[in-house]
Amino acid sequence: MKKIHVFLGSVLSFGLFAGAEAAPFNPTPKTIDNDGDSVTLQKLGDEHYHFTRTIDGYLLEQDSNGVYYYVNSNGERSNIKAKNADARSAADKAFLKKLDKSKVLDSHQKKHPDRFKRKERNKRPNWVPSATSSESSNSSDSGVPAVRYLPNAKVHTQGNIKFPVILVAGSGSQASIDSTTLYKVLNQDNYTAGGHTGSVRDYFNDQSSGAFKPSFDLFYVTVNNSLSSYIGNEDQLVAAAISALKSKYPNFNASSYDSDGDGNIDATGFLYAGEVNNGQELGGFQYELQWNNAGTQDAGNGKKFNSYFIISDQSYFPVFVHEFSHTMGLMDHYCVRADDCYSDFTNSSYQSPGAHYWDVMATGMYANGGLTPPSYSGFERAFMGWMNYTSLTSSSAVTTITPLNTTNMAYKIPVSGDNDEWWVLENRQKTKWDAALPNHGMLIWHIDYDQEAWDGDALNDDKTHQRIDVVEAGNLRVTGYYDGFETTHFMDDPFPGSQNVTSYGPFTSWAGKSQGIQLYSITEKNNKVCFATQSGVSVGDCNSAVSSSSSAKSSSSVAKSSSSVAKSSSSVAASSSSAKSSSSVVKSSSSSMQLVTQTINLSTELTISDSYESVSLDLSSVATALGISAANASSLYQSGELTYSAVTSAGILDNTPSTAEEPGHWFDEQGNVISWGAGAALYSNLNLDNMTATIGNYPDGITPGTYSIAQALTFNGKQVIFKTQITAKSSEGTLAVKAEHKGRTQMNLEHKTLHIAAYGQAVKSVALFDLLGNKIQTIQFTGESYSLDLAPFAGKVLVVRLTEGGKVMSQRKISVK
Numbered sequence: 001m002k003k004i005h006v007f008l009g010s011v012l013s014f015g016l017f018a019g020a021e022a023a024p025f026n027p028t029p030k031t032i033d034n035d036g037d038s039v040t041l042q043k044l045g046d047e048h049y050h051f052t053r054t055i056d057g058y059l060l061e062q063d064s065n066g067v068y069y070y071v072n073s074n075g076e077r078s079n080i081k082a083k084n085a086d087a088r089s090a091a092d093k094a095f096l097k098k099l100d101k102s103k104v105l106d107s108h109q110k111k112h113p114d115r116f117k118r119k120e121r122n123k124r125p126n127w128v129p130s131a132t133s134s135e136s137s138n139s140s141d142s143g144v145p146a147v148r149y150l151p152n153a154k155v156h157t158q159g160n161i162k163f164p165v166i167l168v169a170g171s172g173s174q175a176s177i178d179s180t181t182l183y184k185v186l187n188q189d190n191y192t193a194g195g196h197t198g199s200v201r202d203y204f205n206d207q208s209s210g211a212f213k214p215s216f217d218l219f220y221v222t223v224n225n226s227l228s229s230y231i232g233n234e235d236q237l238v239a240a241a242i243s244a245l246k247s248k249y250p251n252f253n254a255s256s257y258d259s260d261g262d263g264n265i266d267a268t269g270f271l272y273a274g275e276v277n278n279g280q281e282l283g284g285f286q287y288e289l290q291w292n293n294a295g296t297q298d299a300g301n302g303k304k305f306n307s308y309f310i311i312s313d314q315s316y317f318p319v320f321v322h323e324f325s326h327t328m329g330l331m332d333h334y335c336v337r338a339d340d341c342y343s344d345f346t347n348s349s350y351q352s353p354g355a356h357y358w359d360v361m362a363t364g365m366y367a368n369g370g371l372t373p374p375s376y377s378g379f380e381r382a383f384m385g386w387m388n389y390t391s392l393t394s395s396s397a398v399t400t401i402t403p404l405n406t407t408n409m410a411y412k413i414p415v416s417g418d419n420d421e422w423w424v425l426e427n428r429q430k431t432k433w434d435a436a437l438p439n440h441g442m443l444i445w446h447i448d449y450d451q452e453a454w455d456g457d458a459l460n461d462d463k464t465h466q467r468i469d470v471v472e473a474g475n476l477r478v479t480g481y482y483d484g485f486e487t488t489h490f491m492d493d494p495f496p497g498s499q500n501v502t503s504y505g506p507f508t509s510w511a512g513k514s515q516g517i518q519l520y521s522i523t524e525k526n527n528k529v530c531f532a533t534q535s536g537v538s539v540g541d542c543n544s545a546v547s548s549s550s551s552a553k554s555s556s557s558v559a560k561s562s563s564s565v566a567k568s569s570s571s572v573a574a575s576s577s578s579a580k581s582s583s584s585v586v587k588s589s590s591s592s593m594q595l596v597t598q599t600i601n602l603s604t605e606l607t608i609s610d611s612y613e614s615v616s617l618d619l620s621s622v623a624t625a626l627g628i629s630a631a632n633a634s635s636l637y638q639s640g641e642l643t644y645s646a647v648t649s650a651g652i653l654d655n656t657p658s659t660a661e662e663p664g665h666w667f668d669e670q671g672n673v674i675s676w677g678a679g680a681a682l683y684s685n686l687n688l689d690n691m692t693a694t695i696g697n698y699p700d701g702i703t704p705g706t707y708s709i710a711q712a713l714t715f716n717g718k719q720v721i722f723k724t725q726i727t728a729k730s731s732e733g734t735l736a737v738k739a740e741h742k743g744r745t746q747m748n749l750e751h752k753t754l755h756i757a758a759y760g761q762a763v764k765s766v767a768l769f770d771l772l773g774n775k776i777q778t779i780q781f782t783g784e785s786y787s788l789d790l791a792p793f794a795g796k797v798l799v800v801r802l803t804e805g806g807k808v809m810s811q812r813k814i815s816v817k
Contacts, residue, residue, distance in 0.1 A: 029042050038087070039084055051108060051342075058099070059101075070096065074107055075111045101344075106339065158211055163324075164252075167220050170272070174274050176273065178675055182271075206433060209408045212384070219249060221241050221248055227272055266307065267308065274314065283310030283312065287307075318371075319370075325360065330383065333361040334484065336460075340461075345463075352481055358428075358493070360374055362460075387408050389412035390411050391411070397532075400543075402527075404428060405428070412424055412425075413517055414515075415509045421446075424447060425445075428441065429527050438490035439492075446466070446469040472492065473501035474498060495519075495522045504522070524542070528542040601722075603724065626642075630690050645711065664694075665683065682707060683696055706726070753787055756787070756802060761784070766786070766801070767803070799814075
């Protein structure tokens with residue numbers, strides 16, 4: 001293979017080939033109490049190799065109690081406890097003075113080999129095809145088939161595709177995010193809550209110009225062991241979670257998640273709850289089960305679980321985007337495993353390797369605190385098949401480049417006679433996903449594909465030969481790995497940029513061959529970048545030249561509404577009710593097609609229940625308006641042609657499912673979608689097999705009165721919104737219980753102790769739930785008062801329910817400080 005000797009030298013020094021694609025840790029300094037002493041730490045690296053250090057660069061390791069100690073010259077934990085510089089004793093300083101930081105790092109690195117090497121070194125990724133005689137641009141002396149230049153990905157990158165996401169809790173672990181918020185972060189269109197630039201679905205929809213619209217179905221499972229017991233054996237956690245999934249969700253339809261029909265679920269995300277003991281690292285990578293001891297796992301329907309990624313629910317957004325990109329074939333664009341990844345380049349002629357802040361596949365994923373990871377580069381979009389390059393040749397014309405993130409175009413300069421190497425020219429403006437970039441202007445990327453480097457996920461491990469390289473316009477240097485998280489080191493990278501660099505060239509290949517193209521008078525005006533390829537040509541204000549735009553490949557298939565499974569407490573019994581309906585028709589248009597929207601008004605009566613009893617509402621009028629029937633509605637929903645949403649009180653579609661009986665939603669008293677638990681009032685589950693809705697109330701969630709909820713079904717350009725007015729009435733038994741207990745129950749939290757006062761001497765039960773609806777603990781007591789120690793749940797939010805004789809007396813959401 002060509003251009004391989006340097007890479008082999010750096011990687012074979014470890015005797016390994018990396019197999020798992022990981023994500024860089026966020027190195028933001030964090031101050032902790034270290035057994036009585038304050039110490040500020042940074043975490044660097046990824047799941048291939050990572051370490052913790054002080055802010056002045058001394059490596060640390062924890063003992064079994066979680067206390068940090070300095071690492072000695074042998075790469076092992078010393079007996080000198082870590083402290084901040086101003087608190088170090090004379091003995092501490094004498095010990096540290098003897099250390100050579102680079103040698104300590106080297107020794108430590110050799111004692112912590114990569115645990116993700118593949119069982120077969122030369123496994124070919126499914127996105128690297130064998131070359132035909134007409135396509136081959138190089139040959140191999142080692143017997144490995146020659147390959148052509150990097151093609152478009154041929155996996156799950158087109159259309160409206162569903163992916164399962166399994167949230168895993170272990171013994172004693174607590175989720176960091178509630179189900180409704182997580183679902184919105186992954187799936188909601190134009191999601192901006194909490195400072196987000198969009199949802200995960202928004203991100204990929206924007207990068208693909210609408211060609212790829214993923215949706216993510218949530219499943220919640222619990223494994224018997226603690227999460228910390230799976231550190232280093234994440235495949236066993238994945239296998240245990242899959243087993244729990246099949247047990248809890250016997251109707252899990254694996255066929256819904258195999259878009260290419262190869263027998264494997266396209267990709268599965270595993271998000272574990274919270275963090276493990278002592279801050280140890282669990283997961284944080286993408287891999288394939290076929291390379292683990294666990295092997296591929298049966299998913300039912302003749303399908304297998306194979307490709308997966310596992311991350312914490314505490315770092316879900318940027319890491320989710322990064323790891324999900326790995327499942328589609330992209331590799332890491334930061335320095336992964338070489339000796340120099342964490343070296344100090346202050347006095348070196350080279351820089352710290354990697355694409356750094358410009359790339360979601362590098363440290364750029366943490367831009368704006370992880371809320372605004374940068375857009376895919378032109379290279380990444382073309383790789384996915386979402387953009388066609390426009391070729392650039394030398395001419396007397398002025399070339400104008402419009403913004404990548406709004407026009408999806410970039411230029412390509414190929415290396416003559418070598419399909420493995422080229423340059424990409426793109427215009428990056430600081431809007432939407434690129435809003436947090438270091439600067440704006442034209443980026444020049446130098447791409448050099450090599451099979452061994454790609455298979456080994458070591459594209460930018462060689463400081464002397466970067467294979468996904470940003471060609472810097474200016475002369476600011478990146479002197480260390482940590483610099484990759486700071487925008488100030490990259491202000492000068494674009495053209496003209498902060499140093500007003502207005503020319504570049506000639507473009508010269510790694511083999512030293514000039515391509516005969518040079519850029520002159522590089523100018524940025526009105527968010528456009530223009531230049532000439534011949535000297536003396538005036539470029540003006542960038543508006544006189546019109547560039548030829550690349551056409552992105554897109555899919556026009558109808559998006560299927562995402563189905564998610566959140567916690568529900570009970571199966572629901574049905575009863576009958578009459579419903580009156582009236583309809584009105586309005587027309588609205590979208591950017592892609594004329595959508596006819598019809599509103600149907602329904603009504604029903606509901607007897608308030610403490611045990612989820614329900615009424616059945618006839619939806620035949622909805623089916624008629626859509627032109628479907630009970631005979632085909634379910635199959636249309638499974639195929640994605642029939643989509644389902646809730647409608648908020650403001651008339652906005654909300655695709656957040658919250659009941660276990662898909663499709664269905666929980667609503668609050670105002671008619672907005674909410675998760676099961678505190679604040680929930682009503683539920684409505686759709687039974688598409690007979691076109692009815694099952695409607696009921698959350699125990700103690702409503703009082704007698706009138707409520708309104710709305711849902712929508714869309715099919716073949718028609719959308720029917722059905723608004724249901726629910727008249728809630730109390731039975732005599734329910735009224736009697738409420739009257740008896742009104743004003744006679746009280747729950748107060750004092751420090752970490754919950755004090756309960758309840759009328760009467762009957763046996764009462766106190767149940768604790770997490771925000772996913774999982775029951776944590778149940779206590780029974782007799783009498784009118786009881787105190788419960790909640791110290792074990794410090795930092796958690798609980799739902800506390802007080803019942804007597806199966807009847808709910810009181811329920812509160814409590815935050816334990």
